[in-house]
Amino acid sequence: MGAAWAMLLLAGLFEITFTTFLRFADGFRNPGPTLGFLVAAALSFLFLERAARTIPIGLAYAVWVGVGAVGTILVGRLVFAEPLSPAQLVLVAILVGAIVGLRLVSPA
Numbered sequence: 001m002g003a004a005w006a007m008l009l010l011a012g013l014f015e016i017t018f019t020t021f022l023r024f025a026d027g028f029r030n031p032g033p034t035l036g037f038l039v040a041a042a043l044s045f046l047f048l049e050r051a052a053r054t055i056p057i058g059l060a061y062a063v064w065v066g067v068g069a070v071g072t073i074l075v076g077r078l079v080f081a082e083p084l085s086p087a088q089l090v091l092v093a094i095l096v097g098a099i100v101g102l103r104l105v106s107p108a
Contacts (some may be wrong), residue, residue: 002021003053003085005103007047014044017073023080044068066099 018040024033044064052060073092076082084092 002054004051008034008055008060008063009067010052011044011047011051013059014040015068015073016071017065018044019068020075020079055106059102063099063102066095066102069096070099076107 017035021033021037021040024030025037026033028034028037045065048064051064055063070092073084073088077084
């Protein structure tokens with residue numbers, strides 16, 4: 001995996017982190033989760049910007065959103081026991097396939 005793709009993956013992981021902190025921020029009234037949200041969001045956007053120096057912005061954005069969405073869904077299911085129907089699981093799998101496919105058809 002090239003450096004730009006690694007940065008894009010990190011951006012997505014920090015997106016998952018900031019959405020998880022957002023769950024606990026309580027309208028930004030809880031200082032710890034609010035600070036965690038702000039730091040993770042800043043790092044997510046930083047890595048996205050760095051990746052987009054090499055990867056076209058539309059592609060980088062699509063992958064960033066996809067990684068964040070899939071990861072946030074998984075955190076919701078595994079950590080917070082949020083429901084996930086079989087149809088939703090199939091659609092998440094399609095999203096993962098699309099993310100992997102975008103990487104496979106894109107230059108390194």
